[in-house]
Amino acid sequence: MPCKIVIIGAHAAGVDAASAARKIDRKAEITLITKESVAGYSRCGIPFVLAGEIMNFEDLIVFPRSYFEMMKLNLKLNTTVTKIDTKSKLVIAEGKNGVEEIPYDKLILTTGARPFVPPIEGRDKQGVFTVRTLGDGKKIEKAMRKAKSAVVVGAGLIGLEVAAALVRRGIKTTVVELLPQVLPTMLDPDMAEIVKRKLEEKGLKIILNTRVDEILGKDKVEKISMNAEKTHGYTFEELPADMVIVATGIRPNVELAKEAGIAIGETKGIKTNSKMETSIEDVFAAGDCAETINPITSYPTLNQLGTTAVRQARIAGINAAGGDVRFNGVIGTAVTKLFDFEVGATGLTENTAKKLGIDVTVATITSKTRASYYPGALPIKIKIVAEKETNRIIGAQIIGGEAVTQRINLLSLAIRKRMTLEDLADMETCYAPPLSETWEPIVLAALYSKPIRRVIYRKKEVIAVKKRLPKKAVA
Amino acid sequence: MPCKIVIIGAHAAGVDAASAARKIDRKAEITLITKESVAGYSRCGIPFVLAGEIMNFEDLIVFPRSYFEMMKLNLKLNTTVTKIDTKSKLVIAEGKNGVEEIPYDKLILTTGARPFVPPIEGRDKQGVFTVRTLGDGKKIEKAMRKAKSAVVVGAGLIGLEVAAALVRRGIKTTVVELLPQVLPTMLDPDMAEIVKRKLEEKGLKIILNTRVDEILGKDKVEKISMNAEKTHGYTFEELPADMVIVATGIRPNVELAKEAGIAIGETKGIKTNSKMETSIEDVFAAGDCAETINPITSYPTLNQLGTTAVRQARIAGINAAGGDVRFNGVIGTAVTKLFDFEVGATGLTENTAKKLGIDVTVATITSKTRASYYPGALPIKIKIVAEKETNRIIGAQIIGGEAVTQRINLLSLAIRKRMTLEDLADMETCYAPPLSETWEPIVLAALYSKPIRRVIYRKKEVIAVKKRLPKKAVA
Numbered sequence: 001m002p003c004k005i006v007i008i009g010a011h012a013a014g015v016d017a018a019s020a021a022r023k024i025d026r027k028a029e030i031t032l033i034t035k036e037s038v039a040g041y042s043r044c045g046i047p048f049v050l051a052g053e054i055m056n057f058e059d060l061i062v063f064p065r066s067y068f069e070m071m072k073l074n075l076k077l078n079t080t081v082t083k084i085d086t087k088s089k090l091v092i093a094e095g096k097n098g099v100e101e102i103p104y105d106k107l108i109l110t111t112g113a114r115p116f117v118p119p120i121e122g123r124d125k126q127g128v129f130t131v132r133t134l135g136d137g138k139k140i141e142k143a144m145r146k147a148k149s150a151v152v153v154g155a156g157l158i159g160l161e162v163a164a165a166l167v168r169r170g171i172k173t174t175v176v177e178l179l180p181q182v183l184p185t186m187l188d189p190d191m192a193e194i195v196k197r198k199l200e201e202k203g204l205k206i207i208l209n210t211r212v213d214e215i216l217g218k219d220k221v222e223k224i225s226m227n228a229e230k231t232h233g234y235t236f237e238e239l240p241a242d243m244v245i246v247a248t249g250i251r252p253n254v255e256l257a258k259e260a261g262i263a264i265g266e267t268k269g270i271k272t273n274s275k276m277e278t279s280i281e282d283v284f285a286a287g288d289c290a291e292t293i294n295p296i297t298s299y300p301t302l303n304q305l306g307t308t309a310v311r312q313a314r315i316a317g318i319n320a321a322g323g324d325v326r327f328n329g330v331i332g333t334a335v336t337k338l339f340d341f342e343v344g345a346t347g348l349t350e351n352t353a354k355k356l357g358i359d360v361t362v363a364t365i366t367s368k369t370r371a372s373y374y375p376g377a378l379p380i381k382i383k384i385v386a387e388k389e390t391n392r393i394i395g396a397q398i399i400g401g402e403a404v405t406q407r408i409n410l411l412s413l414a415i416r417k418r419m420t421l422e423d424l425a426d427m428e429t430c431y432a433p434p435l436s437e438t439w440e441p442i443v444l445a446a447l448y449s450k451p452i453r454r455v456i457y458r459k460k461e462v463i464a465v466k467k468r469l470p471k472k473a474v475a
Numbered sequence: 476m477p478c479k480i481v482i483i484g485a486h487a488a489g490v491d492a493a494s495a496a497r498k499i500d501r502k503a504e505i506t507l508i509t510k511e512s513v514a515g516y517s518r519c520g521i522p523f524v525l526a527g528e529i530m531n532f533e534d535l536i537v538f539p540r541s542y543f544e545m546m547k548l549n550l551k552l553n554t555t556v557t558k559i560d561t562k563s564k565l566v567i568a569e570g571k572n573g574v575e576e577i578p579y580d581k582l583i584l585t586t587g588a589r590p591f592v593p594p595i596e597g598r599d600k601q602g603v604f605t606v607r608t609l610g611d612g613k614k615i616e617k618a619m620r621k622a623k624s625a626v627v628v629g630a631g632l633i634g635l636e637v638a639a640a641l642v643r644r645g646i647k648t649t650v651v652e653l654l655p656q657v658l659p660t661m662l663d664p665d666m667a668e669i670v671k672r673k674l675e676e677k678g679l680k681i682i683l684n685t686r687v688d689e690i691l692g693k694d695k696v697e698k699i700s701m702n703a704e705k706t707h708g709y710t711f712e713e714l715p716a717d718m719v720i721v722a723t724g725i726r727p728n729v730e731l732a733k734e735a736g737i738a739i740g741e742t743k744g745i746k747t748n749s750k751m752e753t754s755i756e757d758v759f760a761a762g763d764c765a766e767t768i769n770p771i772t773s774y775p776t777l778n779q780l781g782t783t784a785v786r787q788a789r790i791a792g793i794n795a796a797g798g799d800v801r802f803n804g805v806i807g808t809a810v811t812k813l814f815d816f817e818v819g820a821t822g823l824t825e826n827t828a829k830k831l832g833i834d835v836t837v838a839t840i841t842s843k844t845r846a847s848y849y850p851g852a853l854p855i856k857i858k859i860v861a862e863k864e865t866n867r868i869i870g871a872q873i874i875g876g877e878a879v880t881q882r883i884n885l886l887s888l889a890i891r892k893r894m895t896l897e898d899l900a901d902m903e904t905c906y907a908p909p910l911s912e913t914w915e916p917i918v919l920a921a922l923y924s925k926p927i928r929r930v931i932y933r934k935k936e937v938i939a940v941k942k943r944l945p946k947k948a949v950a
Contacts, residue, residue, distance in 0.1 A: 012913065024931065045848060045908045053909065059848040307906040310913055323931050328901050335905035344905055373520060373534040405910045406881030409917075410888060412903050417892060426803050428887050430810035430819055431782040433520045434528065435880045438487065438785050442884075456499065456798050 002027040005320050006091050006102055008081050008256070009110030010039035012306050013287025013313040015063045017108045018073050020317030028321055031074040031102060033081055033093055038134055040067065044306050046137040047161035050144065051168045057134050057141070084260035086280045106282050106320035109257055109270060110313060113250035113288035113304060120153075120246075122215030128244045131158055140245065147171050147242035151224050153212050155182040157336055159247035160199065164338045166245075167204050174205040174239055176212050176226055178248075186334060186345045191383055191397045195343055198399075202339045215244055250304060252289040265291035267302035274326040276316035284320050286312035295329040296347060296394050296415065297356060303330040333412040335405050344408035347395035347415045350385050359388035363421060363449030367441035369402050371433035378402055382445050384411070384424070391420040391451050407442060421446045477502040480795050481566050481577055483556050483731070484585030485514035487781050488762025488788040490538045492583045493548045495792030503796055506549040506577060508556055508568055513609055515542065519781050521612040522636035525619065526643045532609050532616070559735035561755045581757050581795035584732055584745060585788060588725035588763035588779060595628075595721075597690030603719045606633055615720065622646050622717035626699050628687050630657040632811055634722035635674065639813045641720075642679050649680040649714055651687050651701055661809060661820045666858055666872045670818055673874075677814045690719055725779060727764040740766035742777035749801040751791035759795050761787035770804040771822060771869050771890065772831060778805040808887045810880045819883035822870035822890045825860050834863035838896060838924035842916035844877050846908035853877050857920050859886070859899070866895040866926050882917060896921045897930075 005021050007014045010032040018030050032039065040063025048054045068075045079095035084107065091102045115130035117123055129140050140162075144150075148171065152163040155177035166173040175182070181192035182199070196206055210228040215221050216238070223240045252269045263279035265271040269291030276284045276292075287309035294301040308330050315327040335344035353360045363384040370377035378401025385395035396411040398404045414424060424446035431438050446452060480496050482489045485507040493505050507514065515538025523529045543550045554570035559582065566577040590605035592598055604615050615637075619625075623646065627638040630652035641648040650657070656667035657674070671681050685703040690696050691713070698715045727744045738754035740746040744766030751759045751767075762784035769776040783805050790802040810819035828835045838859040845852035853876025860870035871886040873879045889899060899921035906913050921927060 042846065042848070042908065042913075044906065044913075045846060048849065048908050053850065054848060055850075062848065305906070306913055307904060311903070318931060325931060328903075331903060333903045333905045334907075335910055336907045337909040342910060346903075346905065371517065371520060373517070373529060373537065374523065375528065375530075403878065403881055405905055405907075406878055406885060409902065409904045409915060410881060410885040412905070413885060413898075414888065416901075416903065417894065417898065419892065423888075423892065426891070427884065428786070428803075428806060428808045428821075428891065429782060429884045430808045430821065430880055430887070431519065431780070432809075432811045432880070433517065433523050434812040435810055435817060438517075438519075438781055440884060456793060456800060 002029050003321065004028070004103055004105045005030045005108065006104035006106070007032045007108040007110060008091065009112055009287065010034035010036070010075060011041065011043065011110070011112065013110035013112070013309040014108075015040045016310040016313035017110060017284075017286055017317035017320070019071060020314040021321035022071050022073065024318050024321035024323050029074065030072070031076065032068075033076045033079050033091070033102070035078065035080040036133065037078050039063065039075055039077060041134055042306070043132065046131055046134070047158065047165050049137060050141055050162060051165035057137050060134065081256060084256055084283075086260050086262070086283060089282070104282075106284065108313075108316050108320055109278070109283065109285040109289060110287045110309075111253040111256060111289045113252045115246065116249045116251045117246050118248055120212055120215055122217070122221070123246065125215055125217055125221045126219050127217070127221035127242065128215055128246065130246050131162055132250070140243070143243045144169055144171060149173070149240050150243045150245065151176060151212070151239055151241040152245045152247060154247040154249070155179075155184070155206065155208075156247060156249065157183065157186065157334065159245070160338055161336055162245050162247060163204055164199070164202070167202060168339075174207060176207045176210050176224070178209070178211050180209050182206065182208070183343065186349070187343070187397050188349045188351050188383065191381070191399060194381060194399050195338070198341055199338060250288065252302060252304070254289055257285070257289070265300045265302075267291045267300050269302040271300075274328075275319045275324075276312055276327055277319070284316040286316040292327060293329045294331055296331050301330055301332070303332055305332075305334055307333065328416070331412065331415055333408060335408055341399060341401055342404035343399050344404040345395070345397045346408050346412040347393070348385060349395055349397065350383075353385055353394060358394065360394070361386045361388045361391065361421070361449060361451055363445040365441050365445035365448060367444060368437055369400060370435060371437060374433045380404070380441055382407070382441050384421070384442070384445050384449070386421050386449070386451070391422060393419055393421065393424065410442070421449050421452055425452050477504050478796065479503070479578055479580045480505045480583065481579035481581070482507045482583040482585060483566065484587055484762065485509035485511070485550060486516065486518065486585070486587065488585035488587070488784040489583075490515045490542075491785040491788035492585060492759075492761055492792035492795070494546060495789040496796035497546050497548065499793050499796035499798045504549065505547070506551065507543075508551045508554050508566070508577070510553065510555040511608065512553050514538065514550055514552060516609055517781070518607065521606055521609070522633065522640050524612060525616060525637060526640035532612050535609065556731060559731055559758075561735050561737070561758060564757070579757075581759065583788075583791050583795055584753070584758065584760040584764060585762045585784075586728040586731060586764045588727045590721065591724045591726045592721050593723055595687055595690055597692070597696070598721065600690055600692055600696045601694050602692070602696035602717065603690055603721065605721050606637055607725070615718070618718045619644055619646060624648070624715050625718045625720065626651060626687070626714055626716040627720045627722060629722040629724070630654075630659070630681065630683075631722060631724065632658065632661065632809065634720070635813055636811055637720050637722060638679055639674070639677070642677060643814075649682060651682045651685050651699075653684070653686050655684050657681065657683070658818065661824070662818070662872050663824045663826050663858065666856070666874060669856060669874050670813070673816055674813060725763065727777060727779070729764055732760070732764070740775045742766045742775050744777040746775075747787075749803075750794045750799075751787055751802055752794070759791040761791040767802060768804045769806055771806050776805055776807070778807055780807075780809055782808065803891070806887065806890055808883060810883055816874060816876055817879035818874050819879045820870070820872045821883050821887040822868070823860060824870055824872065825858075828860055828869060833869065835869070836861045836863045836866065836896070836924060836926055838920040840916050840920035840923065842919060843912055844875060845910060846912060849908045855879070855916055857882070857916050859896070859917070859920050859924070861896050861924070861926075866897060868894055868896065868899065885917070896924050896927055900927050
């Protein structure tokens with residue numbers, strides 16, 4: 001009997017789990033179930049379609065129907081799973097053809113997440129959007145054609161990406177963020193301030209420390225009112241807005257799992273072990289709904305990034321198909337492009353580290369992405385966070401005109417492999433005037449950091465003392 | 476008495492050694508001596524001035540006179556060191572004001588290298604150039620203005636960079652290389668073939684396996700004759716050439732050191748230890764003239780790249796000024812940009828590894844530099860060389876439209892920190908559609924490599940066997 005693998009969800013995590021399972025077991029019956037009418041598209045691409053950088057939403061479909069056919073994956077669209085029965089190993093689903101009982105040997109939950117919309121009055125009005133599905137994207141795109149002004153609630157990655165798209169499309173846009181900085185989970189305040197300034201230079205208005213109180217308008221949004229009483233002691237003017245994008249985070253879809261008695265973790269994601277198994281046998285989870293471990297802190301984490309989703313899904317898929325591989329956790333590694341600059345981060349921020357009680361050393365550098373004399377050399381700012389006691393690198397943030405992504409990848413690897421500032425200072429990097437500086441900025445940041453400078457100077461002092469001692473003895 | 480530090484040479488290695496020494500010892504008397512009339516310029520930038528990408532040769536002067544003044548460095552231009560007396564700790568130099576004896580407490584040799592010109596008949600004719608100094612660059616630039624055709628002898632990094640510059644300036648250019656591939660010390664034949672094809676697409680003619688026999692013409696070069704008898708069994712036609720660039724490698728300047736009794740290594744560079752000390756006390760060496768160790772092979776190596784020069788120089792400078800730091804060797808890490816693509820390499824090629832008797836596993840991947848649906852995604856080809864027994868990474872080569880440099884840096888770090896294919900497969904990378912693919916190509920190369928695939932499949936088989944056994948026992 002071929003193994004029956006059922007996957008709930010059919011985007012990044014779902015399809016990657018299915019593909020990984022298929023590569024291990026050519027005979028398995030693999031079924032993907034999604035309530036959406038389109039499967040296998042890239043959510044991360046939506047803001048870039050809105051910006052006009054990618055032509056069509058359909059371009060985001062990374063796995064077309066032909067892929068599912070080629071991989072012999074049974075895809076059930078427009079089908080909602082209403083219950084999981086882990087005792088009888090059945091999934092109850094409702095589709096066009098009514099209710100169906102789908103048996104499984106192995107079940108993979110890639111149920112994803114949904115936008116969290118805070119209880120702002122008027123949030124149900126026309127012209128208020130969230131950014132999650134292809135359908136959301138299309139609705140926003142349509143609204144953008146007529147809109148002259150927009151408000152984005154939330155200055156996280158998605159909020160800023162969509163705000164940049166709105167500005168590029170000529171719409172007067174304001175981002176309103178409750179916290180005192182942009183990208184609050186990704187950057188420290190000092191780095192966030194640089195991003196804010198760069199965004200403002202591009203024409204984006206950003207209001208921090210401020211809560212959106214109400215979305216006003218008849219049926220359709222016309223303006224918003226904001227409240228910064230707590231922080232500023234006064235109430236802001238109202239802001240006109242033809243459309244409002246709420247990008248205040250996402251919540252994992254765990255209801256099905258919860259009802260089935262599958263353990264939910266403290267992050268509110270589905271608890272998994274290093275095999276991506278949930279608390280119930282033969283049930284795996286991966287992607288935005290799955291809680292894993294942060295290997296720096298050893299705390300549970302709900303990372304909710306595309307790259308994490310596919311990595312977890314691959315592990316879940318292989319293991320569900322009878323393999324035995326382990327997921328090595330998530331330290332949190334993200335990048336984006338906003339207008340003409342890139343922002344990336346990996347590991348812990350200085351702030352988070354301090355909150356966790358970790359004493360830190362910070363190494364920063366401002367440098368160039370190419371030889372200083374090569375035309376088009378762009379600025380780059382790097383911040384590396386290390387544990388004070390050991391000089392072990394635990395986090396990094398970079399803002400630059402280019403070449404941020406692979407530097408973040410390098411630092412992510414350095415963190416995972418428990419490297420220290422000394423290891424970065426000792427790196428052998430490559431150089432060509434159109435591509436890099438002779439001294440790689442990461443190396444300089446490490447070399448100029450207090451612990452490294454201290455070691456060099458201290459050794460010098462020791463030697464100086466040694467030299468003086470014999471002289472005295474002779475004299 | 477302030478410490479007297481004398482440095483012979485005043486470019487990348489010389490100035491970086493002086494700067495590092497100054498940071499450790501504010502009172503030292505630091506003197507740099509060079510026979511050139513300009514100090515502190517970037518040789519690596521010359522081909523890019525020739526290409527017209529950088530406007531002036533003067534732009535390459537990274538350390539202007541004001542830098543030497545600011546750092547209180549005594550700079551002697553147009554001054555040739557004729558002898559080193561390591562017993563009396565004196566350097567004998569000849570400049571405008573005649574012969575001078577310069578005493579030192581610590582001496583740093585950054586004497587660099589000079590172009591090697593094979594004994595081709597006619598090599599002294601007008602219109603035959605090498606590429607090393609600012610003066611060389613200016614002469615070539617002048618000749619380019621009139622030239623319609625050019626021949627570059629040698630398909631190494633400098634040869635190809637200059638050839639690309641010639642093509643960009645509209646000069647019909649042919650590269651003639653003795654060996655059967657381009658970039659022979661940097662790439663394996665399979666990767667070199669891709670580079671060759673890309674260069675040919677841009678209009679560069681490349682002739683391999685061929686020796687330039689003679690440079691013909693009255694006083695000035697008019698054509699060259701080539702000989703491929705050994706490999707092809709026939710003699711090529713002659714090739715017209717208004718100018719000939721000889722780029723067949725460089726030789727370290729070690730004569731002064733040799734005469735002073737300082738040990739020369741098997742690579743013909745000046746032997747150094749991990750403190751960058753030569754065989755004679757208080758004499759250090761750094762840069763193109765200095766032999767160090769390759770930590771992968773433990774063999775001596777003469778790397779002769781700018782990044783290596785500055786790293787060695789920093790160590791020599793700190794130690795000369797009384798510090799105590801160590802150089803961690805060179806695995807060889809280089810990158811360049813040719814027309815619109817980048818080529819980088821680090822560590823050993825498959826070929827070199829095999830010659831050293833190392834059994835290797837090779838992981839390759841062809842992927843994209845951005846999300847496949849994002850406009851402008853460029854191709855990238857990665858080859859990773861690992862030791863078969865351990866899966867330890869020992870080399871990597873990348874050809875790509877962008878973002879090669881930092882990937883090479885990541886792989887260089889991975890090699891130095893003795894990482895394996897498993898470590899690369901386990902990387903947590905960052906993703907945004909305009910900047911990268913969800914699955915980083917380096918990760919895919921590792922995941923798809925034979926050893927990793929074998930491990931996954933093998934584990935599956937083990938589990939399958941385990942499952943069957945109890946059943947039999949029960950039956």
